[in-house]
Each structure stands twice: as structure tokens, then as C-alpha cells.
Amino acid sequence: MPRPPARPCDDEMRTLRGRGVSVTVSTVQASRPEQLVASATEIGTKIAALDTTMAAQRQALAQMRAGWQGQAASTAIIKAEQNLNRQEELRARLSALRQALTTGGIQLGFTRSGLLTTVAMLRAVGWQVAEDGTATAPPLPPILRLMAPAWTAILQKLLAVFAQIDAQTAAAIQAAIAGPVPETPPGTLGDPRKLPSPGTSPEDVKSWWDSLSQFEKSQLIAEHPPELGNLNGIPADVRNEVNQAVLQDDLARVTDVADQHGVSTDEVLANPGAYGLSAADATRYTNAVQTQKGLDKMASEGKKDRPVMLWAYDPLAYHGQGKAAVAIGNPDKAQNTAVVVPGTGSSVKDGWLESENATNLYDQMRRGDPDETTSVIAWMGYDAPDSPTDPRIATPGLARSGGDLLAADVNGLSATHEGGPTNVTVIGHSYGSTTVADAFAGSGMKADNAVLIGSPGTDLANSAADFHLPEGGQVYVGAASSDPVTWLGQAGPLPDIINRELGYPLGLEAGLGRDPAGDGFGSVRFDAEVPGRGGLPDFGDHSRYYDVGSESLRAMTDIANGDGSTLADNGLTAEGRRQPHIGLPDQLDLPGLPPIGLPDWDTPIPGTPALNDPEGDRGTVTNDHQY
Amino acid sequence: MFSESKPNLDGPEMSDEQTRAQVVDPAKRLVQAVGLQLRGAGFRFSACTDQGVAPFRGLVEIGFTFPEGADKDAYIEQIITAMSADGWRDGAPAGKKPYGRAMHQGEVMALVSPNPDHPDRGIVEIYGECRNAADHSGEDEDIRAELTG
DSSP: OOOTTOTHHHHHHHHHHHOOOOOOOHHHHHHHHHHHHHHHHHHHHHHHHHHHHHHHHHHHHHHHHHHHSSSSHHHHHHHHHHHHHHHHHHHHHHHHHHHHHHHHHHHHHHHHHHHHHHHHHHHTOOEEEEETEEEESSSSSGGGGGGHHHHHHHHHHHHHHHHHHHHHHHHHHHHHHHOOOOOOOTTTTTOSSSSOTSSOOOHHHHHHHHSHHHHHHHHHHOOOGGGGGOOOTOOOHHHHHHHHHHHHHHHHHHHHHHHHHHHHHHHHHHHHGGOOOOHHHHHHHHHHHHHHHHHHHHOOOOTTTEEEEEEEETTTTHHHHEEEEEEESOTTOOOOEEEEEOOOOOOOTTGGSSSSHHHHHHHHHHHOOOOOOOOEEEEEEEEEESSOOOOGGGGGHHHHHHHHHHHHHHHHHHHEEEEEOOOEEEETHHHHHHHHHHHHHHHHHOOOOOEEEOOOOOOOOTGGGGGGOTOOOEEEEOTTTTTTGGGSSSSSHHHHHHHTTOOEEEOOOOSSSTTBTTTTSEEEEEOOOOTTTSSEEEEEGOOOOTTTTOOEEEEEEEHHTTTTGTTTTTTTTOOOOOOOOOOSSSEOTTSOOOOOOOOOOOOOOOHHHHOOOOGOOOOOHHSOOOO | OOSSSSSOOOSSSSOOHHHHHHHHHHHHHHHHHHHHHEEEEEEEEEEEEEEEEOOEEEEEEEEEEOOOOHHHHHHHHHHHHHHHHHOOOSOTEEEETOOOEEEEEEEEEEEEEEEEEEEETTEEEEEEEEBOEEEEEEEOEOOHHHHHO
């Protein structure tokens, strides 16, 4: 006799029954799955209490290690460690138990309610349902009898599922209590060997790090997992140690192979596969070399002897262009910290870390205020447009995603900062200024002051108010009258139109938002003229804001040292750009008729310095020159 | 980020030799006049914009150690005096506003200061004019031997 089509699960059910699982409708009815969930919640509370206890014990243990030597100390420390290990084990078991109870409770609850609803519905219309799920149709109408096998199959399937979940839950509980110690999720206090997951807040990362013993910390640093060096909330000196070790690995991977085969590194890089390496290994090496060159140049050993730290390092980021941030001076200890954000064409691969932007600012900040501790972070932490012809430059997309990354890094600084208050200034140049504006206006970046230089526009920020700076904070703007990039954000669609009509002489970098140097933006504009320039456009003048001796670097130095309020007294502030308009009258007066209203049709004229930039004709800088 | 066909120079074009001599020669006279104890000294063609392209200027950076027990301010003054004797004038070139003790000869600017990160050390920098239109890598050249020899 052929098997009825409505009962495909017989084998499965027999298997379950064969294991001695026997679940009836009454058993299901009597079960209380919600109690499992309630127990899980209770266990959660216990875990939290245990975490607190363990964190305290870890700190006590760390102090014990630091301050107590000798035989008795060793014995006590070993005992304390054993105790902690037992607690870690207990925590892992409780955590697994909670998980088993929660999952089982929820699944059993759904199955129970499905089964009981079906049984109640059948019984309400005259069906009989036996304990094992067999459904018997009422006598009339006879056609119902044909449906009996199908209903029986459904009910018995539900019973089997319930039994299966029940058995699984029981097994999971048994395993949690008596099996091998379960794996704990990464980043929990219960397992110091695992890093917090990427989304963890810097404050929580810091608490986790502080909860580790010195031994555990040293072990992690020695292992140098790359994530640890880029994790906000980890102290800068630790990040530096880890990142430097990862960088050395990246160098050695290629040089070792080259040495073994007696060939040049160039040969290995040209055919990494022939030497057992991957293309990614080659990219890592190339960006490691660029990063090392940047570190060496910034350190300037024997000459400037600057204290440099590799604060972030990910050589494979951004399609192989690499990510890195070098801190000159420890940002965790600095009273004044400046973050330098570059613009179009900048990347680790292309050698931005060797540029003198951050070093010039650091040297000037130290000389301007030698008694205050300083840190300048050269932040190549986002994917900047590759060149003026990169189509991505036309849109603020990279600035907005870069703004998110910048905000995360800058906001993380406070979690690890030691001692008194810190003064943080974020400085963006060119497309980087759009990134900085977006970080403040769109990504919740918190810093004391913003500096925008050579800005093509501020995208999401329509005015200084959108930066949400703390009281006393300012948006400072440096825009050389001879820097054509800064004419682009002046207003409206006209810069775009003109740029397009002229065949994109400025690349596609037109129309990234408002000009922050405009007189209605609410910014403080500082002098940023290039000596010897007479207001004629010169693309080179877009890239001289960090020149040693320039009024622009002087102003940025004072701002970053917390002395921005002195700019006006020192004659370093500039008037904002006026923005003349092509205006139509509001209304037309026609003889004998009421006035006809006209739409608001003001069109700002894109500026030329001679026309509307008060900085365009400053005698002191532009005329007092030797030729 | 922008390429230009002709770099905008701060005056008539100078050759590599002239660019180098403009900063290395006075550095050599200074080191020998004062007897600076060098920790390091480097010369490079430094890009005048941050784009790594022409124009370039000559740049000398010197790290020195203060003599044991010397009064640092007095020692800096000794350096300044030696520079004045060599034709340097007080202050930065017109229109320039650097921090640090500045001296100038025409548009060439020197900055002299203690190193705030290392109490026993000081720094001398000499910035030449942006008048070199050739291509350079920006690599540093060790000129300790040249300055002391």
C-alpha cells in the first residue's frame, strides 16, 4: 500500500520515538516555556553581578602583581588567578545556559501555542484529538474523514517538533552545566583573551582594557592582533606598539622571502605568487614601506627628534590605498591635540604621510607654547578622491563616509585621555575640509574648534551652527584670495555651471556646498594669503596653507594651542567674502494696475577676489615683496 | 592635486646647485663659527606646496646638543650673534610670522630654538626661496660631514 502523501515525516517521528521521546498533547499543555525565558533573565542579572566582581578582582590582581614581590606574593597571585579562572568558567557556563534557556523557551512557546490552537479549533467543531495527536473526524459529514490523516500528520509533526526542541534544550542545558567550558562571545569581560567587537564604544573598550591584568595586556601586545591597534578606546602607546609590530611583519614577510631566494624585493613584488606570497602581501609591503618612510620623516631623527606613534594602521584599506594615522606627541597626554585631515589625491600609497603638513604644525605649536603638551595627528583615515578627475570628487559621498570614520576616531580620543581637560582642533584641507564639515554636521563629531582651509564647500553644514561646537568653539576658515578652489563654494549652482562651461578646469570639484569664508556663514576667517601673490588665481596657492612662516600656519598654530581668541588682537582675522547678488525687484509696478509679485530670484555671483574678497588687495602681504 | 605647466616661482629660477648653496653655505659657516655639536644635519629640496611638485626650496635642518651646563638662552644668543656677523638680519622676512627666533637674509629665513621635546637639544632650520623648478624626490641628504669638515 502506498504511503499517504500527507505524512512525509513518519521516519523522522519514528526516529524521535525510537530515542524514547514521548510528548503528548497534555504534556505540551502543561508545559510553561515562558518560565525558561524568565530564568534566563535571572541568570543575566547574575552574570552582570559576576562581571562586576571579576573586574574588581582583575584590578586587585593587577595591583598585587605591581606592588608585591616574593614567594608569598607568587603563591597568592597564582591562587587569585585560579579563582579568576574558575569564575571565568562559571561565567561562560552561565552565559551558555542563559542562551539555551532563552532560545529553547521562545521556540517551545511558539510550538506550544501553534499546537494548542489547532487542537482547540478541531475540538470546537466536533473533532476528537487523542493524546498522541491522532485526529478523528466527527461522523458527519462523511467527507471530513478523508481529512483526518492530514490533521493527524500536522498535529503529530508539531508534537515531534516540540519534543525535538525540548530534547535540544535539555542537551544544551546539560552541556552548559557539565560539558567542556563553552566559548564566550568576543569582548565580554568573561574572556580577556578576546577583543571587543568593532562596534563597541570607546568607553567600553577602555573598561575592557583596564580590566586586564598586566600579564594579559603584555600577552595581547606581543600577539599584536591588527584590530587592537585600530581600536578606539585602546591607549595610544599600546596602539603604537601593536601597529609598529604589524608593520614590521608586513615588511619582513617580503624581505625574508627575498633573502631566502637571493632576489630583490622588487622581484618578489612583481611575482608574489612565485614566492608563495599573495597580491595582498605585496600591497601590505608597499604601504608598510610608505608608512615607515612617513614615520621616519616625521621623527626626523637627530634633527627634530619628534616623538611619533603609529596610531592607526591598515595597509589593505580602501582598495589597497591604505589607512594610517601618525600621532606626533601622545594624544592621551596632550593638552592640545590637532587632527590634520588631507584632501584630494592624498593616500598612504601616494606618500601623504611624508608631507610636511602635520610636522610644520607640530613644530610651530611646540615653539608657540613650549610649556603645553602637544599632539598632532596626521590622519590618513579615509578614502580621499584620487585626483581632480576622479568622478567621486563631484559628490560628497567620500566626505560623508570619511566624516563617519573621522568622527569615530576623534570622539574616541576622550576615552583614553589622561589628566586634565584637552583642547581638540580638527583641521581639514580642500576635500578634507568637506570631510571635516560632514563629520561635525552629519556624524556627531565632538571637538573644541574646526579649521577649514582651501575649502570647496561644506556639504551638510549650511552654517557654523551646524557644527554644534561647544561654547566658545568656532569654525575658523583660511581661504587665500588667490586659491581658486575656495571660490567654488560661494553659492548656488553657478560655480558648477561655470566650471562645466569651461571644461572642468578645476576638475569636478565644484559645488560641494557653501563657502565657509562667506560673510554669512558665521565663521571666523583668518588671514591666509600667500606672500607675493596679487589675488591672481594660482592652483599652487591651494596647497600652501601649512607653509612655515605663513600667516595661515600662524593662525592655525594659535587656534590649535587654544588661543584662537587672540587672532583678532594680533591682526590675524580677515573679513568674510561679500557675496554680491544679481537681484530682481520683488515686484513689478505697472501703471494703473496693482503691483505684480515676483519670485525670489536672487542669484549670487561667483566671486572673483578683486570684486568681492577684501583679502584680495591687502598691501602688507602682497606688495611688500622683493620683486 | 593640480598640475600646472609652469611652476610659479618666487623669483628668477635657480639651479639645483644655487638652491642648495643658498641654505647649505650659511649653515656651514654657522656650524663652524659656533662649533655646534651636531646630532644630525640634513639638506633636502623641499616642495613649496604640499603636493610634492615644483617649485622647490632648499631646506637645511640641524639638530644640535647644548654644551654641558650651558645656559640655553645665552647659547641661542651666541648663535644669533654669529648669524648677525654673517649678514643675517633680525626677524622673519616681511609678511612671515613664524614662532621661534627668526633671522633672515633677503627672503631666506632661519629659525633657531631649543627643542621643547628634548631639554638638552636645539634646532636650526634654514628655509631657502621657492625658485627651483626641477623635479625632486624630497629625500633627505645627510650633510653632517660637509658642515663640520
